[in-house]
Amino acid sequence: MTLQRIADHLGVSRTTVSNAYNRPDQLTAELRDRILAEAERVGYLGPNPAGRMLRTGRRNALGLLFTEDLHFVFGDPVMSAFMEGVAETAAHSGTGLTLLPVPAGLPVAESAIPTAAVDGYIVFSVAAEHPALAPIVSSGVPVIVVDEPSRDDLAGFVGIDDRAGATLAAHHLLSLGHQRLGIVTSRLGLRARPGRVDRSEIARADVRVARVRLTAYLDAIAAADLDPDAVPIFEASGNDPDAGRVAATDLLTTAPEVTGLLCVTDQIAIGAVQAAAVSGRSVPDDLSVVGFDDIPRATTWDPPLTTIRQPLVDKGRIAARMLLDATAGQPPRRTILPIGLVERASTGPPRRG
């Protein structure tokens, strides 16, 4: 079934049938109804997407690039909230959303990327040197970057002021009176290297978000006249509670004097609270824990997590909107979303002693 066949059946031109679908104002309502009725009758479902794409050059789909292990992308609450925003905006603009997973180890050429029919890409927290990035950037379609990598030669950027957020978190603990802080971070490089991290390695960390947050923590600590070199920093094997628990347990074993824990994400912070419980510490009496992101579970966790809020769903909405606008020819934009400290019950003044 093609436009032509409908046209022949009705004795009108193919163009008119096309117009019935795409430019209702170009023909009388009566003719349009006749065309649509005939289409319905013969089971024609509207213009073939391939033909339309070829002619118009529009693909009517947004690409979402995934480079993380798939288990993490779908299980991750930050990602989920972000995708919710993207999907919502895409849905309401009649646009499809194409997930393009590039699992580690799969050559980009064998992934779905080379044959993907999308109008542009949203790249969410991808390491700057990831091999999938170059091809999509050079493909010429607009690319919106979220969080990472921070480049401004692309069609748009959405992020937050990670430095300000991390500074807020550190100040919060410091102003409560904590003097012995520890830091638990997620992956710093393309692949995780779990265990203790030396302060000197931070500047070379590939993952910008982690690098910036860590640097801000340490700068705030230094500004409070404490010694940043004395702060134990542990890298977790992934960004999930289990990995966070393991890393936090290591930290608390190595540095039992710590009373305040700065966690690079809420997922890690949840693990840190579990680690505290396992080691017999109560939160916040023996150990204060600050997270980052304000995922939904931060509210319902026991104790509810003090954290840095960022508008995750909005981030998705804005990224999708930017991409939609960019495909319509709008100039690049750069949006930095607001953040704020949310004080809940996982932090408090250190116990005297």
Next chain:
Amino acid sequence: MTLQRIADHLGVSRTTVSNAYNRPDQLTAELRDRILAEAERVGYLGPNPAGRMLRTGRRNALGLLFTEDLHFVFGDPVMSAFMEGVAETAAHSGTGLTLLPVPAGLPVAESAIPTAAVDGYIVFSVAAEHPALAPIVSSGVPVIVVDEPSRDDLAGFVGIDDRAGATLAAHHLLSLGHQRLGIVTSRLGLRARPGRVDRSEIARADVRVARVRLTAYLDAIAAADLDPDAVPIFEASGNDPDAGRVAATDLLTTAPEVTGLLCVTDQIAIGAVQAAAVSGRSVPDDLSVVGFDDIPRATTWDPPLTTIRQPLVDKGRIAARMLLDATAGQPPRRTILPIGLVERASTGPPRRG
């Protein structure tokens, strides 16, 4: 940049350039390398997907239909695990994955469905009478149904024996000695009607999975010579812990004598455990709770949830594989995945008294 331009630059035919990409065996390795090198040089990224799609008719993408509120689809652990499996299989077959959200209230004609370029659809737990279903079924591409609706005129079905699973759950509580059971269910119809549910309404419930599980619970209870009409049944406003907590709280208030709670999903069960805590009951001493699905949190929840396990990630893998096979012309298949009772710490014998 087109195939033709590359061909002209090199003085070969367009067909040969196409073969360089699609049929490497049709030309000498040396010529192929020259073509690929030239393509690289001029920034050609391989055959235009639209042109290819038009000619071959293959779209190289799988469609995933979503009709739930987006907030639930991305936040739902069952869905996440399922999508992980789908994405993994799609990724390794070089196929894109197109999400097609059809939010309630958005006419299907204005959604991305009519213009979606996909080779087939996976339909996950969609009510049989959902308006998005008819168009995609009649579009002629293969459709794989997961869980619901249960029809066998489509390209495939993946599901579990919900009746057997629910029976297992009920038997577990009964054999522990519980005599006073309660049931908390998620949505029974296209829209939720939170609150107490009369037994007679169950047979008319639109959501097959809930209907079947509920019926099996009650049948098992009747088979144990208890009165199913005495079993309080409450419907939650959604399939998340908060909704489950509210419904379970109502149930425990209305029927405080209940010692065992059958929950249609783990999400609901988590809420039920919270409700128990709020009402001062300890789990499992005062109240036993059984879930269904075995989501990741069932293991880490406190107490770890007794539940019915189904292989969620595999479900996604199998659905995607079926769809890929169906697009390759394979005949329909119907797969029922294994389930089993997982005994953890949320159930125990009722306290004497």
Next chain:
DNA sequence: CGAGATCACTGAATCGATACAGTCGCCCGG
């Protein structure tokens, strides 16, 4: 040595739709 097979590559037809530049009536103002 010559017939047939094989290899490497080419040319024309085709996929289904949209853009654009018309064409054809018809109405209206002068």
Next chain:
DNA sequence: CCGGGCGACTGTATCGATTCAGTGATCTCG
């Protein structure tokens, strides 16, 4: 009554690739 303008519809060119039948040249083998 005539010319201009407008609304409704048409015809042709074109988007970029793949398919398939075919063409020479080279190889194989009795």
